Each structure stands twice: as C-alpha cells, then as structure tokens.
Amino acid sequence: MKAAGKAGLLRPPAFSYRPRRDIRPRLSNRAQLFCESVSLERLAERHGTPLYVYSAEMIRARIKAFQRAFRAVPYTLCYSVKANSTLGILRLIARLGAGFDVVSGGELERVLRVKRQAARNVVFSGVGKTVSEMELALKAGILLFNIESPSELRTLAETAARLKRPAQIAVRVNPDVSAETHPYISTGLHEHKFGVPIPEALVLYREAAKYPRLKVAGVSVHIGSQITDLSNFQDALLRVAELVRQLRREGHEIRYVDAGGGLGISYEGLQQQFAEQISAYAEAVLQPLRGLDVHLLLEPGRSIVGAAGVLLTRVLYRKTNNHKRFLIVDAAMNDLLRPSLYRAYHEIVPVSCRSQEKETTDVVGPICETGDFFARERELPVVGEGDLLAILDAGAYGAVLGSNYNTRGKPAEVLVDAGKTRLIRQRESVKDQLRRERL
Ligand code: LLP
Numbered sequence: 283m284k285a286a287g288k289a290g291l292l293r294p295p296a297f298s299y300r301p302r303r304d305i306r307p308r309l310s311n312r313a314q315l316f317c318e319s320v321s322l323e324r325l326a327e328r329h330g331t332p333l334y335v336y337s338a339e340m341i342r343a344r345i346k347a348f349q350r351a352f353r354a355v356p357y358t359l360c361y362s363v364k365a366n367s368t369l370g371i372l373r374l375i376a377r378l379g380a381g382f383d384v385v386s387g388g389e390l391e392r393v394l395r396v397k398r399q400a401a402r403n404v405v406f407s408g409v410g411k412t413v414s415e416m417e418l419a420l421k422a423g424i425l426l427f428n429i430e431s432p433s434e435l436r437t438l439a440e441t442a443a444r445l446k447r448p449a450q451i452a453v454r455v456n457p458d459v460s461a462e463t464h465p466y467i468s469t470g471l472h473e474h475k476f477g478v479p480i481p482e483a484l485v486l487y488r489e490a491a492k493y494p495r496l497k498v499a500g501v502s503v504h505i506g507s508q509i510t511d512l513s514n515f516q517d518a519l520l521r522v523a524e525l526v527r528q529l530r531r532e533g534h535e536i537r538y539v540d541a542g543g544g545l546g547i548s549y550e551g552l553q554q555q556f557a558e559q560i561s562a563y564a565e566a567v568l569q570p571l572r573g574l575d576v577h578l579l580l581e582p583g584r585s586i587v588g589a590a591g592v593l594l595t596r597v598l599y600r601k602t603n604n605h606k607r608f609l610i611v612d613a614a615m616n617d618l619l620r621p622s623l624y625r626a627y628h629e630i631v632p633v634s635c636r637s638q639e640k641e642t643t644d645v646v647g648p649i650c651e652t653g654d655f656f657a658r659e660r661e662l663p664v665v666g667e668g669d670l671l672a673i674l675d676a677g678a679y680g681a682v683l684g685s686n687y688n689t690r691g692k693p694a695e696v697l698v699d700a701g702k703t704r705l706i707r708q709r710e711s712v713k714d715q716l717r718r719e720r721l
Pocket residue numbers: 362364365383407408467504506507508542543544545581582583584585620624678679
C-alpha cells in the first residue's frame with residue numbers, strides 16, 4: 283500500500299500498519315491498522331461502528347511541538363475548542379497546560395467542567411455573543427473577549443457594569459488579506475462577516491477606553507482555516523503589528539496579540555515533519571511582531587487534533603449501478619460532514635490489508651441524500667462486505683459537526699493513550715434522542 287509507506291506509518295506517531303498475528307490461520311501475519319499499540323479491528327469489535335478513535339500521543343506531540351516552536355516568546359496556546367470539544371480531549375489538552383479559545387457559552391461550560399481554573403486562559407471569540415454568554419464568561423473570569431462589532435462592545439460594557447466585573451478586550455480586526463482556502467472557511471476579507479476593518483477598529487478602541495469596566499488589552503486576528511501558504515499569516519500580522527504601534531501611540535496599553543488559528547494540515551498524508559512545519563509557522567507569525575514586546579495568543583484547532591483521529595466504519599454492502607461501483611458504509615454525512623459540505627478530501631484505507639487488487643469506487647453512507655458521500659471515484663484496495671475502513675484525519679471538525687439527521691445517533695468516541703483505551707463518549711441511542719420530545 284502506497285499510503286502505508288515503508289515503515290507502515292500512516293499518520294505518525296499515531297496510526298500505523300502492523301502485522302497482526304491471529305489464532306485464525308487465514309488472518310495470520312496480515313497487516314492491520316493500529317492506533318498506537320491498539321488494534322482498530324479490536325476497538326470496532328468492542329465498541330461497534332461508526333467509531334471515532336483518537337490518539338493521545340499524537341495530540342501531546344502536536345501541543346509539545348507548538349510549545350517548542352514558540353518557547354522564545356511569551357505566549358499562551360489557547361486550543362480552539364470548536365475543532366473537537368469532547369471532554370476527554372479537552373482534559374488531555376488542559377493537562378498539558380493549554381488554555382482555550384471558545385465561541386459559545388456551551389464551549390465555555392465544557393472547559394469549566396474539565397478545569398475551572400482554565401478560565402483565566404480562555405479567549406472568547408465569535409460575532410454573536412449573547413448577554414447570557416457574556417455573563418457566564420465574566421463570572422468565570424476569562425482572559426480576553428475578542429470584540430467583533432460596535433454593538434457587541436456596548437453590550438459587553440453594559441453587562442460588565444451591571445455585574446461589576448472587569449473585562450479585558452481585544453478588537454478582532456479584519457486585515458483584508460485573502461487566505462487561499464475553501465471559501466466557507468476563509469474569514470479575513472472585507473466581504474466576510476468577521477472582524478472589524480482596521481480604520482474602524484481605531485474608533486472602537488477609543489470608545490472602549492471610555493468604559494470603566496472594560497480594559498483594552500490586545501489586538502486579535504484570524505484569517506481562516508486550513509491555510510497552508512504561511513505568507514498569509516505574515517501579511518495579516520504585519521498589519522496587526524502596525525495597528526499595535528498606532529494604538530500605543532494613542533496611549534492604549536496593548537499587551538496581547540491574538541494571532542488566531544488556521545494552520546492547515548495535509549489531508550493527503552504528505553506531511554512534512556510537523557516540527558518543521560510548526561517552526562516555519564512560528565517564523566511567519568513572530569517575524570512581523572519582533573520588537574513589539576507583546577504576549578502572543580495562539581488559537582490552533584485542526585493542527586492539534588486533525589490527524590490524531592480516524593472514523594472507523596464498516597462496509598454494509600457492495601453495489602454496482604450501470605458499472606459504477608459503490609461501497610455503502612455504516613457511517614454517513616451526519617457523522618462526518620466535511621466531504622459533503624466542503625467536498626473535502628479524506629484519505630480512506632482498509633483496516634486490514636486483504637488484497638493487493640484495486641478498484642475505483644464511491645464510498646457512500648446510508649442517508650437519503652446524493653450528497654452523502656465520503657469519496658467519489660476513489661481508487662481503493664478491494665474490500666468486501668463486513669470489512670472495516672478508516673477515514674483518516676477526522677479528529678478536527680468531525681464529531682463536532684455531527685447531527686442526528688435521519689434519526690441516527692452520534693457515534694461513540696474512544697481515546698487511546700499508552701496502550702489503554704477509554705470510551706470518552708458513549709454511542710447515542712434513539713432513546714437519548716427522543717428524550718426531549720413530547721407527543
Ligand atoms: N480561532 C477562530 C476565531 C476561528 O474561527 C477558528 C476556526 C479557529 C481559531 C481554529 O482554526 P483552525 O486552527 O482549526 O484552523 N469546519 C471547517 C473549519 C471551520 C473553522 C472555523 N474557525 C472545516 O471542517 O474545515
């Protein structure tokens with residue numbers, strides 16, 4: 283298998299093919315996909331499919347690579363909860379000393395559930411914070427509110443005054459730089475709903491400084507997600523650096539620059555060593571800020587958890603319609619929406635390599651929508667009904683984008699850590715789904 287590479291490593295250090303000796307002679311020595319030292323076939327047998335499986339070792343390695351790349355400057359890594367918000371994942375990340383980027387009261391509640399003291403390293407982003415979400419964040423004592431409009435600034439000022447709580451704020455600026463990514467996840471152009479154009483931001487900072495409970499503390503920027511051209515970050519931060527200088531000239535105390543998230547991963551598995559990629563990213567972010575003496579905030583999501591997760595699914599049926607082949611699997615767009623929503627590419631591999639033969643096929647789910655697919659016209663090793671497939675790089679924006687469409691329960695999630703596996707989310711039953719409905 284090409285994707286398995288010479289060492290059998292598919293997504294190092296988490297997922298690799300290993301020979302699995304089996305008591306059944308038919309299966310002996312057949313290469314099987316493992317997460318760390320745990321057989322994915324075993325996990326599927328134990329927990330059923332569809333099943334998300336995450337590698338703690340991979341998440342740790344990613345966080346540590348960030349920590350190494352930025353160690354020369356004062357910074358706080360605020361993991362972007364939206365990428366994967368399962369409590370077991372958040373706890374792992376909190377234990378590594380990270381803070382969090384949240385975009386809703388619900389995400390903040392998750393963080394508080396995992397570690398109450400983590401609140402002081404939480405930044406709250408998003409264009410539509412409600413008063414009750416602001417109240418929750420003010421009471422929890424979060425680090426920073428990223429403000430996205432004049433109306434939001436006023437609402438926060440009133441809420442903070444009513445609760446008699448201080449709020450540190452940054453204005454999220456829209457630097458008007460394009461990021462070459464999918465149009466749905468690009469955010470830094472003037473036509474997008476996000477952020478405040480830089481000239482208007484200056485006015486907003488002046489206004490913010492007048493409210494007694496608000497403290498101007500930083501400048502924030504986020505230009506989009508799945509960005510692989512690092513010069514986009516550099517362009518945005520050059521503009522931010524200029525704004526920081528200007529704000530300081532006007533007498534504002536700017537301590538923080540929040541550089542957002544957005545660092546892309548390779549869904550083709552052609553990853554350069556993450557350590558190299560992250561140090562190039564650090565250079566792109568830090569170079570424009572040199573000499574500014576700011577505390578950097580980072581909000582990575584995908585680059586921490588994306589490659590650390592797979593979605594396991596079983597082939598239900600093989601089907602041919604006028605020579606077009608379909609593998610109908612038991613996972614669907616409600617479990618992993620990215621291919622349907624963005625036409626995103628996810629590599630798909632068999633868990634057990636039974637055949638050297640290949641075929642071109644669509645991989646589709648059982649949902650009644652033509653858009654319910656994971657791959658179209660994909661060349662894959664031939665697999666049979668009942669075989670397991672792994673959809674790779676599903677750790678970010680996978681489980682979190684799940685829905686109950688077609689009254690399908692959300693899948694179970696398992697975290698593998700040093701040979702141990704923990705069920706961090708139970709499979710959702712129909713009973714769970716019906717609980718809040720009334721006849
Ligand atoms: N900070 C802010 C303000 C954001 O809006 C986002 C992502 C992040 C940080 C984290 O970005 P990351 O490092 O993960 O790229 N559902 C889409 C991605 C949406 C990203 C939304 N914002 C996908 O599946 O590709």
